[in-house]
Amino acid sequence: MRIDELGEFGLIDRLAARLGQGDESVVVGIGDDAAVLQYASNMQVVTTTDMLVEGVHFRRDTIDDRSLGYRSLAVSISDIAAMGGRAKHAVISLAIPVDLEVERLEELYIGVQEICTEYGTYVVGGDVVKTTGPFVISVTVLGEVECGRALLRSGARPGDLIFLTGTAGGSAAGLDLLLHGQGIELAIEQKSDLLRFHQRPAPQILAGRLLQAGGCTSANDVSDGVSSELHEISKQSGVKLVVEAEQIPLHDSVRAYAALRGRDPLEWALFGGEDYQLIGTIDPAMQEQIKARFAEAGVEFTIIGQVEAGAGVTLMQDGVGRELPAKGFNHFGS
């Protein structure tokens, strides 16, 4: 169906019908001038926003609409995770090319609702407008974190240990598979792993909550690659970060695909980004306690290096250290 057959308000009704109604935290949801939200008095509000542009952040040949909806919220929910919070509410704005079909948007909202159900997040508002350019999705997520307990980038101290949740490089491997993987004989389960890493990244809210329980001195989510994220922590904490190449966890499917492609999977981990795992630093005195928390919750947690006095990010590989560049995905980079 063409969107101009529905009109703006018909479209909003149709998309809103795909969404959940909210819990007691949603006092007023979609349908008034603004949404009204109830947060507990011991909580601070955490907010983050991301904009995705067709042709820049996603392509129709590398992601289906449902996964796109899922992923669009995942990138912002991940930022809430990196603060140690819970993602409670979202507003979504769409700039829609006039020839886009309503059914594509409905698929998108099925994906949105899938991730909202998983994370206990409610869509409470948004805006739909037309554009003469590419499809644009703008998402703002609101969450909550215990007062004064947000995980920042600025608390790493010399002597701390560097951690990473899950594995890195999977999203870049998945994108590579979509763009260049024709004819490569990877097992179907392994292909499926890589596509999932790229199209349906899992924001690490649970890991953030486990870290927020104590002992974490800094945290970032891996949106621009391990190297770029470590540089941000290094800069904001005023410390040097030293990571061991062999300790950086890579998924077996990523290793297998890299071998077939003749690529170094570590490059995907360091500079690929979009894994949406958490990376950061912990107090070494809390190491065993934190590891036990993660083991009990069944969440992968790996120590990959340590913090020293100084500046920058060093990768140790075969006993040799090299300075890692801060590069990652950079809009407007030359």
Add this chain to the structure above:
Amino acid sequence: MRIDELGEFGLIDRLAARLGQGDESVVVGIGDDAAVLQYASNMQVVTTTDMLVEGVHFRRDTIDDRSLGYRSLAVSISDIAAMGGRAKHAVISLAIPVDLEVERLEELYIGVQEICTEYGTYVVGGDVVKTTGPFVISVTVLGEVECGRALLRSGARPGDLIFLTGTAGGSAAGLDLLLHGQGIELAIEQKSDLLRFHQRPAPQILAGRLLQAGGCTSANDVSDGVSSELHEISKQSGVKLVVEAEQIPLHDSVRAYAALRGRDPLEWALFGGEDYQLIGTIDPAMQEQIKARFAEAGVEFTIIGQVEAGAGVTLMQDGVGRELPAKGFNHFGS
């Protein structure tokens, strides 16, 4: 300067430098994964979002960049006003054509900071991305309102009176002047009024606070024209709204320009929109008290009709009633 000379992070630094730092409500502002905000325990969080697309919502020949920045926040702050709240925090995302000059964005942010200073609002985050299409601005504003005291669209009851703050039609008149006003001999002060109505609309936060103090049964901001806004209240409250044409307040400059253009200024008021005044209903028993509050604050407040049992919106003119259509600006309208 070209944006690719600065890069993404250089651009963010440059734009952030135009903005204020925040007060004690901003625990963590721009520069981490997410912002952390402190709201009082007796307050609920109010949030709204708007997206503006060049060529659809604004044109370079009808608004300068500084006014565009001002206006982009005004439309969302106005939604907070219509809930009776205060606008406390904003996040702004930009999809930027790669050939746009950095100086234009800096001008935009000067306008953003101007309205933020006026309303005690702080920009706490955002995103900048590139696009192959038109310039897109996406704004989400967070505000606060006393628990359970938000002004909704759904509370109008038969017997209530319909109010409008300020005057209507000014923005449509201003846009008409910009597009078709060449050679029309309007006084310079009157031209200036019309341009201000269109380019620098004033969100009615103070009016919303005065209404929120008691006696208001429903409220909307006038973004799509008086007729469309009244239809929303009619629909959500399940009542009939009857407005008196002669009571709808029009600014002298709007009347003067309409006369020169041979147009009916009432049409601009009813169907033009973008005035960002508040419209709604009050309890008749509270009429004098509310009028006194507005008079003391120096805010224009006019009773323009009354609520009856039934449905729809009727305009009384010269003793004859006619049903007003719900039309206003409709994206994707055919």
